[in-house]
């Protein structure tokens with residue numbers, strides 16, 4: 103079966119060939135039947151034919167992914183992930199609409215206001231009465247299942263993401279995704295390392 107046929111099993115899936123600066127992908131948009139969110143999948147090659155394909159599960163960060171914000175490492179991670187998949191010639195990027203670790207853009211900007219007053223990224227969410235990380239990966243699991251992928255190499259530094267997928271039944275090994283940290287995001291990365299266990303070298 104083709105990759106497109108596998109993805110057609112997702113709700114409202116629409117796929118199109120998408121040439122990019124990283125190479126040619128099959129881009130698919132589909133609807134999450136649980137909350138109506140529209141997620142995006144980029145697939146290069148035929149990952150179901152590879153024993154442990156490269157997978158990136160990327161959480162939406164409008165500030166970093168679209169506007170090159172230096173407050174976080176998301177934009178650089180997205181760029182690195184697409185480069186790595188492009189160089190390998192095969193892999194999957196699942197772009198989940200989980201802005202602000204699930205709290206949404208306006209709340210993330212509120213959290214940034216608190217960070218500008220001295221709170222760290224974890225404290226700021228808590229001060230807003232919101233979860234530190236409200237994400238779940240059930241919909242990513244549905245995509246991997248649709249693609250017939252059960253064993254994968256996950257591009258991540260987040261141990262929670264790995265254990266969530268393992269709990270959902272996947273066999274996961276980690277591919278680190280190191281980017282250059284600088285002046286503006288160093289404190290953020292230190293908080294993620296210390297309080298959220300992220301596997302980064304600073």
Ligand SMILES: Nc1nc2c(ncn2[C@@H]2O[C@H](COP(=O)(O)OP(=O)(O)OP(=O)(O)O)[C@@H](O)[C@H]2O)c(=O)[nH]1
Nearest residue numbers: 161162163174200201202203210213223258259260
């Ligand atoms: N609430 C909140 N969300 C943030 C902040 N900075 C980035 N984000 C969001 O965090 C999400 C990305 O999470 P990260 O912790 O950077 O990375 P990760 O996906 O958990 O881990 P990796 O797989 O290693 O990238 C995106 O949804 C961003 O919008 C912040 O200061 N506060």
Ligand SMILES: [Zn+2]
Nearest residue numbers: 163166174176
């Ligand atoms: Zn970000």
